[in-house]
Amino acid sequence: MFLQQLINGIALGSVYSLIALGYTMVYGIITLINFAHGEIFMVGAFIGLLLVSYFKCNIFVAIIGAMIFCMIMGVLIELIAYRALRKSSRLSALISAIGVSIFLSSLALMVFGADAKGFPDTAFPVNQIHIGDADISTLQILIIGVSAVLMLGLEFIVQKTKIGKAMRATSEDYNTSALMGINVNRVISFTFALGSALAAAGGVLVGVLFNAVSFNMGLMAGLKAFAAAVLGGIGSIPGAMLGGLLLGVSEVFGVAIGYSSYRDAIAFSILVLVLLVKPTGLLGQKITKKV
């Protein structure tokens, strides 16, 4: 029972982590809460669905296709809605992000309709594998596996490549890194591309897991992923991974012990409690107040 719920929780949590990474990276670099991120996740799920059901693609091809599409979309959103606002107050950029989010979800409502759509059964063959007294489905293995590969890939890009170094520098100090010859605009576009790609992969995985893709799935998933990012300490990449897993596991356990109608409140209660004890999240750096 315990092991079973733990597996379910990790599968859900790794998707939260994927989305949370996008929030945390964007925040780390331009201190913007990208509220459109949840909608990118939703669009990713729809693109994956289209590729699987109309173009009869393999699920992995669909994930990659959705990632590429959302990469372009993320970069475009940054270009249109955020770039002009980089120098103005952060709240203006926040409202702009909310505008983008409303725009995308109503666009999806118009294009794909109001009812939730499911993946065809042939999208991914689901088999149960018994481990002790717990069942793990091939679907959960897929989710955990894909998330792990993507997160390792991200870690590699951020730590080992030149552009990753530039990203870290930019998040450390925006102005100084611009003075050091880093093309800050390119770094920001790249960050949006990375984050959006991860969200798109998360979207396809969630779509397959719950077998439902709808125009409003981005809102709650986005909010919870944001909560996960803050829980881990916003701006910290390992923090987002940890926060996502923690929220996923605790949500699944909360539902398992009978609080299913409080499902959406569990994640946020944990968040509020953790922030009260540790105001900058679990792995967040202490904010030093400067005069």
Next chain:
Amino acid sequence: MGTYLQSLVAMVDPYLMQILVNVGIAIVLALGLNVIVGLTGQLSLGHAAFMSIGAFASAMITIKTGLPFSLNLVLTGVVTALVAAIIGFPILRLTGDYLAICTLGFAEIVKVFFLNFEPTNKALGLTVPAAKTMIPMPIYVLLVAIIAIVLVTFVQSSRFGRALKAIREDEIAAEAMGINTTRYKIQAFALGSFMAGVGGGLYAHFLSYINPSDFGFLKSVDILSMVVLGGLGSVPGTVIGSSVLASAPEFLRFMSQYRMLVYGALLVFLMVFRPNGLLGGVNFMDLCLRAIGKKPAGVALKQKK
């Protein structure tokens, strides 16, 4: 008196009246949030939570006790402000986006609480009986909106308001000047929530049906966009922002299904072209003084960073 006012209301087109009432309620809510976000600089993403607390409290007061509506609204406001103070005490220690996500989380918790709360019919929602007042609802709402505008205008220029502005500009400096920042932040939070509670009470009695799902994240965002669009910290700006955004969905109705699409795009473009809001950094008092010649014209408007 009551019948006279009733006939006065009947003269106005009911559709227009409804839009006006929506605008009035939006003004009360947005002015409340303006005290928290615009004046004190504390980003709150959970204003709808206080609105829902107000709405349900006010509805329950009408159902259980049948107090006169004015008394009901004041009591509702006090209850909401108390909840805000209790919540504010721990969470206002957080700063910036951590506070924002905390208020957001609190709003979700409140929503889920009401969705599972037996006395308010859980997810079915609550049917609210008519308000116990002689004055027809539309006039009542507009009166409250005017009171709110006057109240916030006075608060802004009072000692209290100046302390809040000091906290917004620089919290450490404000503290060094001897301002008890925690106390003022909690008071501002309570005042803003008081108005949210009153707005919620009006909303409940005007619509005569409330559902916990109506007070979700999107409602908070709606109110926040009114404040930011109008111009942070500006009372006339907030009034214009809430008038525009509360009536925009109605004016955009001719586009039927494209309505929310245009609304979203509108938010983006308004922000891109007016990053400080429509009236951000415009001092209404200055303009008035200039208009009547008490102050030299042509002085550049103070630009807020």
